[in-house]
Structure formats: structure tokens, C-alpha cells
Amino acid sequence: MVRFVLGLTVLGSATAALGATYAQSDSHQGDGFYKSFNFQAISDPTHGRVNYVDMATAQADNLTYSSGDTFILRCDDTTVLSSSGPGRNSVRIQSNKQYLDHVSVFNIRHMPEGCATWPAVWEVGGDWPAGGEVDILEGVNNQSPNQATLHTNPGCTMPSSRSQTGTSVNNDCDADADNNAGCGVQAPSSNSYGPAFNSAGGGWYAMERTSSFIKVWFWSRNDGSVPSDVKNGDTSIDTDNWGKPFAYFPGTSCSMTEYFDWANIVINLTLCGDWAGSSSVYADAGCPSSCVDYVNENPSAFTEAYFDFQWLKIYE
Numbered sequence: 001m002v003r004f005v006l007g008l009t010v011l012g013s014a015t016a017a018l019g020a021t022y023a024q025s026d027s028h029q030g031d032g033f034y035k036s037f038n039f040q041a042i043s044d045p046t047h048g049r050v051n052y053v054d055m056a057t058a059q060a061d062n063l064t065y066s067s068g069d070t071f072i073l074r075c076d077d078t079t080v081l082s083s084s085g086p087g088r089n090s091v092r093i094q095s096n097k098q099y100l101d102h103v104s105v106f107n108i109r110h111m112p113e114g115c116a117t118w119p120a121v122w123e124v125g126g127d128w129p130a131g132g133e134v135d136i137l138e139g140v141n142n143q144s145p146n147q148a149t150l151h152t153n154p155g156c157t158m159p160s161s162r163s164q165t166g167t168s169v170n171n172d173c174d175a176d177a178d179n180n181a182g183c184g185v186q187a188p189s190s191n192s193y194g195p196a197f198n199s200a201g202g203g204w205y206a207m208e209r210t211s212s213f214i215k216v217w218f219w220s221r222n223d224g225s226v227p228s229d230v231k232n233g234d235t236s237i238d239t240d241n242w243g244k245p246f247a248y249f250p251g252t253s254c255s256m257t258e259y260f261d262w263a264n265i266v267i268n269l270t271l272c273g274d275w276a277g278s279s280s281v282y283a284d285a286g287c288p289s290s291c292v293d294y295v296n297e298n299p300s301a302f303t304e305a306y307f308d309f310q311w312l313k314i315y316e
């Protein structure tokens, strides 16, 4: 293990010498996701009205499906739930591999939409929040735009002025502060999330993590500025050519090596729960009834509550 880590350090400095050039180390597409991710039938730590199922159940119920370059993850949209029984069946998958310095590029055609939905594409280290959390694509109840957020141990903060196209909503990343709000940055475009994201045909999310910063970019499907290495999923990428990220989290008052550890990639879809289901957040979004009743009684409201990934590529 020590040898392995040392080896990576040497590789890391060799890469640094080349600027921001990375080589593809993993490419996930279609049924490849079933080999590189595991389905976590755990209870939702954010108290959502969901029942996360294992891979066999998800496949049998078509909550996951793959064909060619399509990989679907969804929640159940056919069952009326008993208010005293378990929540709506849904999925949470986690990568088998962990990553330190890397770039993740997600090519997404469709993301879950609808009142009560709280989808997330994120990365998390061990012993939360000690290993850090990076939320890349996350939101609730169809409310655009997307927000990228870090959650950490106490002591990690972000400067108020930084080089990004998005808008900071909070600069203290401490998961214990402000009800675990974290330090979030909203993307500038409404098509970064929900129905507007989907009607544009989705797009690409990319996250770069180094020992000195974390950056998150978004390009909508028909955005002329999408870099060709992102669009084509090239085997080698150069993040120096990608322009300003919408979210820039520099390590100036947050040592990246101290607050962020080896991380797994997680994709989950919860319903209601601490954020989406908060009565004011739910009502402010113009959503009907109460969140939990709506989930229990209206399966057909969740036909658009699915992810469709064209691919996911990791560069190191």
C-alpha cells in the first residue's frame, strides 16, 4: 500500500509537469456500470421516502436498465404506497474504485425530475465528513439551477471572491455549520438542472480534483463551447483548455489533502427527506399536497424521475 501510494505520488508530479493533462483510467458505459458500481440497499441517511434496493431487485423491476450506450437508473413509478409501509423503491450506486487526484466527466442525457425528487451525482471520502464530500449535480423539486457543494470537517472555508462563472451561496464548508449547508455554488444557466436540462438533451458535467483545488464545469448538449475532448470522451484531456469553471473551490483556506481523502463516486435518487421534503422548500417549489403523501399516492408523477447516462469517464 505504501509503495502504491508512493508510486502515485511520483506519477502525480510527472502529470503536474505536463500541466493539466490527464489520461483516461476508466470508462463506464451501458452494462459496464454493473461491473464497476455496486447497488447499495441501505437506509437513506437523509431520511428520504425511498427504499433503496439491491441490483437484482432493481434489474427485475426495471429500476435499472442498460442497452448500448444507455444506462438508466430510476425510482418505481407504478406502485401506490401504504403510508405505514416502506418508501418508494429507488437506487443508490457507488463506484467500486476510489480516486484521489482525478477528473470525472459525466455525459448525461436525462436526469430525474418532478416534485419530491432529490437526485445527486457526487463523490464522498470515508468517515464522513472527515473524508470530504463533493456534490457535482444536485438539487430538489425541479428547482434550477444546479448547485455544486463541498461538505467537510470544520475549518475549511472558501474565499468570497474567486474565478468562477457561478454564484456562491455559502462559504463555510463545515458540515456541522448551518445545518450542513456546505459551501455551495450555483451554476449560471437554468438548463443545468431538472426539466430545462432534460429538454435541452442534458449535457456534460466535469469535476477536477487536485491537491490544490476542486473545479466543476457544466456544458449543455448544444453549447458550442463544450471542449472537443469532453464531447468526444477522448482518452486524454487537458483541463487548461476548458475555460472558467462554474464552481471553483481553491485550497487557500482549505487544505485539499487534509480535508479530502480517497473518494467513491455515488449516484442516488432520494425522494423528500431532509432537503427536498422540508415543508417550506417543498411548498416554495409550488409542489402539491405534502411531500410524503405525494410520493405515496402518485406513482405516475415519477415517470420522468430517471437518470440516463451515455457514459462516465475518469482521468488521472
Ligand SMILES: *[C@@H]1O[C@H](CO)[C@@H](O)[C@H](O)[C@H]1NC(C)=O
Pocket (backbone or CB within 6 Å): 043, 044, 045, 046, 092, 119, 120, 122, 135, 138, 268, 269, 270
Ligand atoms: C444522496 O445524495 C446526497 C448528495 O448530496 C446526500 O447528501 C445524501 O445523503 C444521499 N443519500 C444517500 C442515501 O446516499
Ligand SMILES: *[C@@H]1O[C@H](CO)[C@@H](O)[C@H](O)[C@H]1NC(C)=O
Pocket (backbone or CB within 6 Å): 062, 065, 072
Ligand atoms: C425498461 O426500461 C427501459 C428504459 O426506460 C425501457 O426501454 C424498457 O422497455 C423497459 N422494460 C420493461 C420490461 O418494461
